[in-house]
Amino acid sequence: MNKFITxxxxxxxxxxxxxxxxxxxxxxxxxxxxxxxxxxxPSFSKKxxxxxxxxxxxxxxxxLKPGQPVVEMTSGxxxxxxxxxxxxxxxxxxxxxxAGNSIERVKMIKAFGGEVVLVPxxxxxxxxxxxxxxxxxxxxxxxxxxxxxxxxxxxQFNNQDNSLSQEAIVREIWEQTDGAIEVFADFGGxxxxxxxCSNAFKNIDPNIKCYLVEPDGAAYYNGxxxxxxxxxxxxxxxxxxxxxxxxxxxxxxxxVTDEEAIRLTRELAKVEGIFAGFSSGANVMAAIKxxxxxxxxxxxxxxxxxxxxxxxxxxxx
Numbered sequence: 001m002n003k004f005i006t007x008x009x010x011x012x013x014x015x016x017x018x019x020x021x022x023x024x025x026x027x028x029x030x031x032x033x034x035x036x037x038x039x040x041x042p043s044f045s046k047k048x049x050x051x052x053x054x055x056x057x058x059x060x061x062x063x064l065k066p067g068q069p070v071v072e073m074t075s076g077x078x079x080x081x082x083x084x085x086x087x088x089x090x091x092x093x094x095x096x097x098x099a100g101n102s103i104e105r106v107k108m109i110k111a112f113g114g115e116v117v118l119v120p121x122x123x124x125x126x127x128x129x130x131x132x133x134x135x136x137x138x139x140x141x142x143x144x145x146x147x148x149x150x151x152x153x154x155x156q157f158n159n160q161d162n163s164l165s166q167e168a169i170v171r172e173i174w175e176q177t178d179g180a181i182e183v184f185a186d187f188g189g190x191x192x193x194x195x196x197c198s199n200a201f202k203n204i205d206p207n208i209k210c211y212l213v214e215p216d217g218a219a220y221y222n223g224x225x226x227x228x229x230x231x232x233x234x235x236x237x238x239x240x241x242x243x244x245x246x247x248x249x250x251x252x253x254x255x256v257t258d259e260e261a262i263r264l265t266r267e268l269a270k271v272e273g274i275f276a277g278f279s280s281g282a283n284v285m286a287a288i289k290x291x292x293x294x295x296x297x298x299x300x301x302x303x304x305x306x307x308x309x310x311x312x313x314x315x316x317x
Contacts, residue, residue, distance in 0.1 A: 012049060013049060015041065015172070035284070038303050039304045045305060048084065049165045054156065054162060058152055070152050070154065073095075073096045076235070102311055131230060156190045181201070185210075185287055187214075213253075216231070218231050220239040256282040280305045
């Protein structure tokens with residue numbers, strides 16, 4: 001084991017895997033939930049893997065050249081991750097995000113030296129709740145900035161390197177459980193984690209079930225009518241097609257209400273000592289529903305996507 005590292009990006013990945021035994025005792029489900037503690041990455045989210053992966057692959061493909069700025073649209077976690085990597089590698093970073101996201105993300109990106117462009121929400125959007133319409137406004141502004149600066153656009157929503165960067169999660173989980181996982185579930189943001197992990201799991205064993213987690217009222221992949229674009233689960237559930245997700249890898253969709261996601265996020269902190277954000281609670285709630293239903297008795301893997309420190313200005317805590 002090395003005594004020290006020489007670059008902060010070397011601390012990304014190899015996160016612990018925690019079996020949620022205390023929640024199992026509380027909810028009395030039949031089965032086991034294994035939580036990959038991705039909030040322990042250096043910028044406190046699983047997106048550190050794609051921040052590093054997308055930039056290094058862009059360098060390798062000669063899409064990102066020395067001195068060229070990096071530009072990205074984000075709900076915040078990918079932005080903080082790219083800001084961290086750009087700080088380590090010496091790139092200028094311009095981040096474009098909706099004004100509806102939590103302010104902690106903005107402050108973190110600026111702390112890493114990134115520039116933040118906040119795009120006002122759509123007229124019908126609810127303050128603090130980012131909708132698909134809000135995201136489209138961010139996309140338009142991002143494209144303008146890319147053209148203006150000549151920046152390298154990471155384009156996480158359509159970049160296959162996003163999902164490739166997440167496949168290491170599965171290799172780690174498989175080693176940590178000696179190949180015991182039978183089910184995987186993940187909340188849909190860009191779809192990068194779901195896509196990368198579902199591909200990797202099914203390459204190992206096509207019988208491993210992979211479930212996409214969506215907010216109630218915005219469950220696009222579950223074929224539901226959109227009636228809650230302003231749901232409170234930040235970082236995803238935009239009720240739109242995710243281009244990097246292969247529908248053939250989706251074995252089912254699990255919907256989670258705002259109240260369920262918030263309750264489980266708070267219980268993660270109080271019961272398991274995991275200080276996480278909304279989507280992590282959604283993942284755990286989805287796993288509980290599966291173990292109380294069609295996947296009873298199975299071993300399920302989920303990710304703890306990010307840290308609760310990013311939501312202190314919200315009503316989550």
